[in-house]
Amino acid sequence: MSRDVQFLVDRIRCDGHGLCAEILPELTRLDDWGYPIFAPGPVPDQLLPLAQKAVESCPVLALALKRAERHRTAR
């Protein structure tokens, strides 16, 4: 079963350090001012470990992974 995980960005916290784009260029590119643009849609399963690393590497904790609503289960 797909876990349907998406990036959630806190745009106010994000300062454009750009580590996410270094770690995960497959889904992230930087705009002309150095802020990340994420590919729309869910993160493919094979990229989840790198996505998790991007989240953990963000120096200002602006990035999170969010399970899509319809797949939310009790934890």
Add this chain to the structure above:
Amino acid sequence: MSRLRLLAGRDITSGAEDFTEHVRRLGAQPAAGPALIETIVRSGLTGRGGASFPVGLKWKSVAAHSHGSAVVVVNGAEGEPHSKKDRMLMTTRPHLILDGAFLAAHSVRARQVVLYIGEEHEAARNAMLRALAERRPNERKITRVLGAPPRYVAGDSSAVVHLVNAGIATPMTTPPSPHERGVEGGPTLVQNVESLAHAALIARHGDAWYRSAGRRGAAGTLLVTVAGGVSGPGVHEIEAGTTVAEAVEMAGGVTEPARAVLIGGYFGSWVPAEHAWDLPLDSAMLRERGLSIGCGVVGILHHSSCVVCETAGIMRYLAAESSAQCGPCFFGLRALADACSRVAERGTNPDDMHRLHRWAIDVRGRGACHHPDGAVTFLQSALKSFPDDFAHHPAHWRGQGRQTPAGRAQGAHLDE
């Protein structure tokens, strides 16, 4: 076309309707509660602050989260430069707005009502304060009054919550949205003053009555501000579905042939005049056409004006009004305004035209609030509606920003 509802009663030039006159004309404030929320849902009333969100659904959501901790914010910030309708309604019909506010408060079981009024709207603030003093003590004691700073983003619902909680009127990251967790952590209903006034009338007369006004299949009435090149610019109450041409006629007609019409304010769209006249002024009917009623501004630009220079002026204003919290908005809007200004001042060039198109796409959806989205919607409407003007623009500059008394760039000089 001129069936008056919000503005029925005494002439609007003769000041505020006081409490005695208001009750004599409309009767006492009717009952509130879950039944009223259902009536408002059925009426189809949509918010008049800009986003056109269904009012009944918002009340329902806040009521569901409330448990007595909810807060109602009466939004009279009106930061849109060309809109005058909210301050006009506060100045002339304050009790209709207060009725709507307290009906909402009872319906969602709120513990507090906040009147949030633009600091520079002095007459409106005074009228609302005088009206509040005439209300019952149990209403007065749950009400506080706060000034909205004169910034474009101050009317954003999360900015309102931020101001009440922390004294800073800048937008916040959502979720949680204010209707889930807002003022002091309670679910917060942020509602435009005109929306509340409509709710007060729907509570008295019912949802079928509300829908009995309206033309070409649209429902209800709305306030519009007709600005720019007309003989009598100002606020008018129109039936939903009234065309742009008819609204312009109510404002005395154009003073010169028109080039373009700005529909919905600075987060709205430029429409070439020849395509604008037959457009119905109604949120749903405009949305079907890829447009937005926004806060109800209809701005007429004369044929002698330059649409590229006007667009550059408005983009400079919107860039300056970014709250500078999110990089794509702060840097992106400034870069877009600079590129647009270079086209306006030095003449068109392929590099800047390419940047305008590309950056407009890049910036969308990348702010905590909708400020960048509104700005690029406006810019893209200009690029789409007037491609030849941008492609062949000579080196001239007729749209430089004026300074307001507060010293900010004013954007367009639509109302000259």
